[in-house]
Amino acid sequence: MKKVAFLVTGLNSGGLENYLLRFLTFYKEEISATVICKGGYIGDLETNFKELGAKIISVEIGYFDPAKFYELYQILMTGEFESVCDFTGNFAAIPLYLAKLAGIKKRIAFHRGSNNRYKETPIKTLYNKTINMQLPCAATKVLANSKAAMDFFHKDSWKRNSKFEVIYNGINAFQFLNSQENLREDLLIPKSAFVVGHVGRYNEAKNHSTIIEVAVTLCRNNKDIYFLFCGKDVYEQLKTRVEEEGLNDQIKLLSHRKDVIKVLNTLDCFYFPSINEGQPNALIEAMIAGLPIIASDIDPIKETVPKELYDLLVPPLNKELAVNRILELKEGKIEKLILKDWAIKHFSHKKWFEQFYSKL
Structure with a gap:
């Protein structure tokens, strides 16, 4: 089985969380999943993920918190993960650098929104611009579930770089209906x-x-x-x-x-x-x-x-x-x-x- 770490903000029901739940359900015999909740909370889908055998870890990661980043590094270092996927877009940059230091070869950033989802301030905007530039260096793949997201976060550069790829959402219609x-x-x-x-x-x-x-x-x-x-x-x-x-x-x-x-x-x-x-x-x-x-x-x-x-x-x-x-x-x-x-x-x-x- 592939040992994979998935980084999310939390596991309250939403588009991303339900997407990941469906994906892990489809590959429950092939993926050993660890879900790391970066927001410091888990959420109402915790039981659903645990029923699939997923290990869930909560660690609150702020913008500038070396102690928490070191805690995340230790988790990545000792987890023996084949790959790590961070679903928080630009904010995946630092966790993926830590994954790189931990020796994880496959490091994926996944944009799940088509614009910034925070209240913009000059400091946050500067921080976001900085980590956006670092993201392709930290990640081995940068994914998004829409071309609109790629256009917003990476302008035209994503079209000229094979590291970037759009992967649309998938739904098992026959299970859903x-x-x-x-x-x-x-x-x-x-x-x-x-x-x-x-x-x-x-x-x-x-x-x-x-x-x-x-x-x-x-x-x-x-x-x-x-x-x-x-x-x-x-x-x-x-x-x-x-x-x-x-x-x-x-x-x-x-x-x-x-x-x-x-x-x-x-x-x-x-x-x-x-x-x-x-x-x-x-x-x-x-x-x-x-x-x-x-x-x-x-x-x-x-x-x-x-x-x-x-x-x-x-x-x-x-x-x-x-x-x-x-x-x-x-x-x-x-x-x-x-x-x-x-x-x-x-x-x-x-x-x-x-x-x-x-x-x-």
Whole structure:
């Protein structure tokens, strides 16, 4: 078995964490995984990873903390790892230098977002620029799950260097589509209702502030429209707003669920107006589930959908246009493009997982 160290911030449910969980599930007989959580915490997927036999280590690594870097070096030095993969993009530079010092021959940096995901300050910007320049020296491979990410972090240089490579997300569609059940009865949603939904943990990039405004407008003016949110922290963050609007019956809030296919089976339309993304698993899963989608017109999403869908993409902050597009879809005024077959083929887990595995 390959002994591999995977470095992540933590293991709270999200696109990267679920991607890694699916990947290790696919290769559970071939990879002995150690997951190092650099944020100093583990998260709600800890049990899922341990069930696969993964060893989990938490070590909080800051920007300038020699003691913690030395602790990480000791872990890498004594782990007898064949390869190490750090999923924190530019911030992989120092850990991968430590891996190089520890004698690990295969050192992979993996960008999972298409822009900086921190609040920029002059010091942080300088630090990020410095480690960005060092990343190709520390890594033997620099991967990203979108061309948009490569363009943002490495401009045109990545196109001229074989060390850089785009590896898209892979989803095992047949394992994912393991249920025809939905949640309408459980959530008291009429069978005749038109249900719009979103799946994703609550954070700024997912644009929940726009989503809730669109949901309130749709549900306040259309008693046959329901809206379903699903994701970590959405209940806590949106509960008060929904109650204030008196829309508890029409706007349903669910926390993270393992049976996301039941959530998707409940919907008639998937609304995904992210402000930025790497490559969104939730959007891919919605397409695989056969749902019509209304999504934002940002480059990473354009890279994730076929060109015939571009006319249905909307600026992420344009609430009025999103409301109109969803109503047009409901009323049959625009074509319901079903992308299931395209998505299953384009995001074949076997193809993309094998490409990633070959780098380890």
